[in-house]
Amino acid sequence: MEVEISRRKFLQGTVAMSVVGATAATSLLSNEHGGGAKPGVVSFHNTKTGTGKSHDVATLCEMCVNKCAALARVENGVVTKLNPNPLFPKSKNMLCARGNAGIQALYDPDRLKYPMIRIGEKGEGKFKRVTWDEAYEAILNGTDKFPGLSKIMDEEQDNRSTMLFCAGEGMAEHTFKQFYQAFGSANWLNHASICLQTVTSGYGVTLGSYPQADLDNAEYVIMAGANRAEAIVTPDTMDIFKRTKRRGAKLICVDPRFTNTAAKSDKWLAIKPGTDLAFVLALTYVTLNENLQDNDYIKKYFNGYEEYKKSVLDNKYTPEWAEPITGIKAEDIYTIAREFAAAAPKAVYYPGRRSTFAKNDFQLRRAMAIFQALHGGIDTEGGLIFGSKLALQPHEGLQPLYEKAQARAVVKSTDGKGYDDCAVISGGGSWIAWRNRFLEGKMPYKVRGMFCYKHNPMMNMPNSAKTAEMLKKMELVVTIDTMPSDTVMYADVVLPECTYLERTDPVKTFGGVEPSIAVRNKVIDPMFETKPVMEIMKGLTTKISKPLFEISKKYDEEIQDAIEEDGEEETYAEFDLTLPFRHTQEELNHHAVAKYEGAAEQLHHHGIFYPKQDEYYKQLAINKFQYYPEKKKYYSTRGGKPKTPSGKVECNLASFASKGIDPMPVWRDEYAFSVPSGKFRLLTGRHAQFTQSGTSNNAMLRDLMPENFIWINKRVADKKGIKFADTVEVSSSVGKTQLKAYPTEKIAPDQVFFIHGFGEESEELTWAYKNGGNDNKVIEDNIEPVYGAAAMHETNVEIRKV
Amino acid sequence: MARYGMALDYKSCINCKACEVACKEENGILMGADKHRIWVGNGEIEGQYPLLDITSNAFYPSQCQHCDEAPCEEVCPTHATYYTEDGIVRVDPEKCILCSYCMNACPYDARYVDDRTVTVDKCTFCADTRLARGETTTACQNTCPTKVRIFGDLDDPNSEISEVLRTREHFSLKANLGTKPKLFYLT
Incomplete structure (x- = not known):
């Protein structure tokens, strides 16, 4: 990535903004001389907490999907420690390794810091720094390298579904989804089909x-x-x-x-x-x-x-x-x-x-x-x-109907029972099926661009080579992210979001035996030129709403009729994309909990609210808290x-x-497990110190486990002459990856395992770049027949010592 | 004065390493596998797949044991290692000459070299950070997901740690050496 600001300049910025009062100078200075690429030089934000003046801000962790409650300790504007917030019945005063390491995500020198637009070839990672307005302008009108929304929408005659929207899980996914709904596309893909x-x-x-x-x-x-x-x-x-x-x-x-x-x-x-x-x-x-x-x-x-x-x-x-x-x-x-x-x-x-x-x-x-x-x-x-759940008051969104917007880009099966690749289309869609249909030219209409929020398709779904091909073929790719991920490298426009510690997110209700409402409060102001997605959506829709409406006017007869009947102003009000983003997140959160007395105040100061909290909440012992008295818990509600x-x-x-799916669970012979001789079944999975590719560049977590290792049965490894830390190549019909070996008896002789999320190839990720092996370069794009979800343990691989 | 100690319900440990990160973030410890004040130990599994010995894979959170009879203190030629009034074993970096006698003497391998000060460093029970701020928990205890650790005053008969040690069986590491550790492993 070519950028106009050097690492040295970045660090001057960081030092000014974040290191006042912290004992961090030495480690940050080590960055200044070329960064973490040097062996033995460790780049991280060393945040020993002080004993002077500080304040705590109640927030919710975003290092994984759990949303555990945290108290961020702030000294002189620097977040020096993340502690568990004992008030939350869901996380009960705990913060795991990743939660504690959130500080390193905030102060990661590799963060995206300002908007950028592509100046090199697609996927090459050459960008130039631009202002927010220039970035929005590029999305609307394109550059000499890529077309903007105006051109695409005009050429596709206002088929809003020509833009794909995809997002990863998170509290602000809701905000981005409102943009998708207002925009009027029918193509939404989220993590579900590569997750649960x-x-x-x-x-x-x-x-x-x-x-x-x-x-x-x-x-x-x-x-x-x-x-x-x-x-x-x-x-x-x-x-x-x-x-x-x-x-x-x-x-x-x-x-x-x-x-x-x-x-x-x-x-x-x-x-x-x-x-x-x-x-x-x-x-x-x-x-x-x-x-x-x-x-x-x-x-x-x-x-x-x-x-x-x-x-x-x-x-x-x-x-x-x-x-x-x-x-x-x-x-x-x-x-x-x-x-x-x-x-x-x-x-x-x-x-x-x-x-x-x-x-x-x-x-x-x-x-x-x-x-x-x-x-x-x-x-x-x-x-x-x-369990039970505390209701939140919804707020106004916008879901206009565009006459020319086509239905979701799926293909019905010839027997009419389901679809060509799976029986049911869920809200989150089937990512793999959608990608493959796009690549194989089987789309019912042209999809030409995509908005990608907090999502890393390059790393998160099987067969990365195909994902790369898809991103290259997309004419306009807009990514909103905090890190220069492998997917961001394929973007035309990069919009830098601030991290979770720099923003207030939509308030959320957590159901269960002990229901509560929790909020992520902004801990410090966004660093550099980053913004919360709420403000990004506001800026972007302000730029594109009117011009896109002009295109709709040209092709949408219903809009033409409405204008004739009610006048343009009144008609536009129903298509004004800025509508969902008129209020601040704080105002929306206030509104959401308005019916609970004192809730907004309690959430702002302490992060967690539920009725009778003052009466019910007690610390019973050093490690034991009461959230609800035993008799008030919602074990049974129905x-x-x-x-x-x-x-x-x-x-x-x-x-x-009727859709060709077994109506009752039965066993079928083809489900049986078998591996051809000489091959191994590849298993993938999670790890307590990493959350997929999202934490792969975190210096503190990397300190716990520098890279992923492939588990291979010890006796098999002995036979193959593979010793601990030997590099092996893992290959399948779709690709190969290399990583180090961990011979162990914890795995069967015909299986191998390594954790997901490693081996990124974005050169802008100091720690994650080519660190360890990437499972999705090897996993074949199998999907299950009901929802088209990725079946991740169905790939046989070969292992070779290199 | 207090006499601080820690009881560990170690069978609840899942080796998630939250404590290690909390310690590093709270106390500003250097990166590096050899720069740990606290850690979780475990051995490689015994047996052959799938006949494995589950008990061979237990997790043992460990650190400086804050011994009442600390071998590290005994061997220190400059008296850099000392006992605080609260029974915490500390190192005075002003006096430490990095002779490393203490590192060799410690039966628990609890000491390492801090490359910034070029002196020996070890667990302080968060004395300079959390205790100095008036907090009553260590970073590792507070953050632990499965609530393995109980930190408190062994001299206070009403403290939770005293109560737990009265009512539950426990052992110390390498008790035969007579170091009288103030870390207790609950069974």
Whole structure:
């Protein structure tokens, strides 16, 4: 990236803005002499806290999706420490390694600092610094390198769907989504199809909601394909691990790898990848065959129970049947089903929250939900819970209808039952299917540009080579981000957002056993020329709203008629894109909680609010807090009744059968696990010190784990002559990547594993650049058949020592 | 005067390293794998996949044990290592000559060299930062997700740590050496 400001100048800026009063001079100076590229020179913002004057600002962490409550300690305008905020029932006075390292995200010298427009070739990373107005102008009218919205919209005759909008998860995603809605495109893609689409939907169609687990009271927990010791979720991680090792909860861990969760479990079952469905069906068989189910619950709240029972028993999903498929001993399956039933309803088959790994994941989630419900552990203490939620007052948005805007760019299947690549199109869409359709020229109309907010498609989805091709083909790519990610390198216009510690975000309500409302308050003013996305949207819409309306006037007959009838001013009011961004975030937040007395004030000063907080909240011991008295907790809000439209657990979904999807969870032979000799199944996953690619450039986290290593079975590694830290090449049919080896017995001989998020190729990321291996260069673009979610554990790879 | 100590419910530790980062951010510790005041230790798993010994993979949060009979203090030729009135073992960087006797004497490998001052550094129970500000927790204790740590005054019979040590079984690391650590591992 060619920029007009040198690193030295940047640092002068940083020093002036952020180092007053901190003992940070030495480490920052090391940057000034060429930065972190020098071996042994460590660039980070060293923030020893002082004992002088300071103040705390209540904020919410954004280092991952959990939104744990934090108190930022500010000394002389510098954030010197992030501490947990004890007031939040969700995070209960904890902040993990990433939460503590948020300071390094704020003071990362590699941050995007000012708007830029592309001057080199697409993907080359050559930009020039511009003013905000120049950046908005380029989006509207283009440059000699790329077309602007005016040209594209005019040529596409006001088909607003010619622009794709995509976003990563976050509290301000809402703000960006309002821009998408006002703009009038039908093409929205978010993280769901490369994240938890199948689990939320599987539970959604079966129980009517994606429930939480009451791990604080459960006596028996099966955690299968979820790794809460490393993929931290609050309060689940805290609740479960305080109670394992015979201290209240028995934990069964089912995972192909020996994870940190396995290390804390009472029993670890090494399952073959992608066969969890057979495991659950066999558990269900034992329950039904031995009459261990909760008949009262089933009588009241089940639809299709008899059909499902018949299916499971007739198909003979016995533990003996499951043993060769899963690799789990039949005897263990009998024991677990019986123990689970004995502990029910205080027994949890943990729903989990992760990417789709296998093509049968939707059916797996349905089978898990039904197994849980068979034992009555729904909407009850120690089981799965729906909880309660404090309502927020919505605010005015804008969703105009444009006559020429086409429907979402999907293609119906020839049999008319579903779509060409999956059965159902969810709100977040299927990223992979959409990308591939775009590349293969199968779009029903031209999509020519995209807005990308806090999202890194280059790193986040399988087959990076195809994503790069897509970004190159897009004529106008606008990215809004905090870091010069691999995706930002393909942008035409780069709009720098401030980090989470520099902005107030939309207030959010957190449902559960102990519901509360929480807010992310701005800790310090945005550094450099960065802005919160709210202000970016305001500036951008002010620039483009009127000119785009002029194009609509040209092609949209309904608008022409409306103008004739009501006059231009009145008509434009319904198409004025600036409307959702007229108020400040603080004003909107105030409005959202107006009905709760004192809430706005409480949120501003303390970050967390719920009714009777003053009366209920107590610190009981050094590490123990009461948020609600036991009797006031919302363990059960519906007497066990599922949230489906029928109010019943749905075992047999006829509507899915008509789309070619199994209406009840059944096992199919093609789900079986097998790896050709000489190859390995590639597994990917999470880590307690990194959040995907979002934290890969964080100096403090990198200090804990400098790069990712590939796990390979020790005996296999010995045979192949691979020793610890040897570099190996991992290759598949779509690409290859290199990283160092970690021979271990924690993984099976026919599998390998490394964590996701490493190996970025943006040269502007001092620490992340070509650091470790990138799983998405190797993972093939398989999708599951229901929602088109990426199936990430279906790629076989070869390993070669280099 | 207090006599500070720490009890560790180590079986709850998930090796997430929140404590390590909290310590570095609070106390301004240098980067680098060898620049840790506190850490979580664990051994490589025993057995062959899938027959692994779960107990072999336990996590042990560790750090300076703030011994009542500290070998590091005994060997220091310049009296740079000393006990504070609160029972915390400290290093005075003005007196430290980096002879490294203390580093060799410490049975817990709890000391390292701070390259900025070129002296030996170690855990201070956040004495200069949090305790000096009047706070009653260390950074590691406060931030821990699974609430492993209880910090407090061992001389106060009403303190939570005293109560916990009265009512729960616990052990010290390398107790046979007679160093009398003030870190207690709860079983």
